[in-house]
Amino acid sequence: GNSVTQMEGPVTLSEEAFLTINCTYTATGYPSLFWYVQYPGEGLQLLLKATKADDKGSNKGFEATYRKETTSFHLEKGSVQVSDSAVYFCALRASGGSNYKLTFGKGTLLTVNP
Amino acid sequence: NAGVTQTPKFQVLKTGQSMTLQCAQDMNHEYMSWYRQDPGMGLRLIHYSVGAGITDQGEVPNGYNVSRSTTEDFPLRLLSAAPSQTSVYFCASSGVRGLDYNEQFFGPGTRLTVL
Numbered sequence: 337g338n339s340v341t342q343m344e345g346p347v348t349l350s351e352e353a354f355l356t357i358n359c360t361y362t363a364t365g366y367p368s369l370f371w372y373v374q375y376p377g378e379g380l381q382l383l384l385k386a387t388k389a390d391d392k393g394s395n396k397g398f399e400a401t402y403r404k405e406t407t408s409f410h411l412e413k414g415s416v417q418v419s420d421s422a423v424y425f426c427a428l429r430a431s432g433g434s435n436y437k438l439t440f441g442k443g444t445l446l447t448v449n450p
Numbered sequence: 451n452a453g454v455t456q457t458p459k460f461q462v463l464k465t466g467q468s469m470t471l472q473c474a475q476d477m478n479h480e481y482m483s484w485y486r487q488d489p490g491m492g493l494r495l496i497h498y499s500v501g502a503g504i505t506d507q508g509e510v511p512n513g514y515n516v517s518r519s520t521t522e523d524f525p526l527r528l529l530s531a532a533p534s535q536t537s538v539y540f541c542a543s544s545g546v547r548g549l550d551y552n553e554q555f556f557g558p559g560t561r562l563t564v565l
């Protein structure tokens with residue numbers, strides 16, 4: 337079946353540090369890949385997405401590139417801010433026109449200190 | 451647009467009690483789903499629906515029922531609550547074609563405690 341594995345947290349960084357959160361997946365075909373962010377006490381919000389191999393998703397300074405050869409979709413940001421403190425989820429949606437379900441990783445808690 | 455709304459925000463139940471978690475969306479989305487979020491487990495799909503009158507089971511459906519009588523509403527029913535159902539519940543929706551297909555919108559969640 338489909339699965340998503342992301343690095344265990346928590347991750348603690350100082351402001352302006354470089355962030356990488358690793359995500360690898362298992363799925364047949366060409367799934368769509370997503371990063372969602374959950375701020376404290378809130379629901380999930382879509383951060384970025386990529387729907388085909390070599391696509392780069394980007395938003396709010398975050399980037400992730402869909403690497404088919406390594407089945408990865410690592411999240412990066414060059415300079416984190418305190419406001420980036422949140423839980424980050426990697427997710428996939430299997431290929432196929434009628435497949436809408438998302439499979440999530442377990443989430444990575446990021447804390448950014450001033 | 452209010453987006454996806456959920457009620458209540460918090461609920462405490464005793465073992466064996468029943469209740470319904472409400473979810474509504476005003477984006478005319480065909481697809482709606484329920485997840486539960488538990489520490490260290492990520493989000494797990496409970497039930498989903500691809501349109502009014504159509505529902506199906508997800509990864510962890512036991513102990514939960516759903517129905518979809520309208521496009522807007524997708525309530526989740528706990529028939530006999532158990533402590534193992536203590537969790538945060540999220541409802542999500544998306545379109546099924548075009549630009550709406552690639553983003554699921556989440557509600558703010560319902561935090562449920564079963565004693």
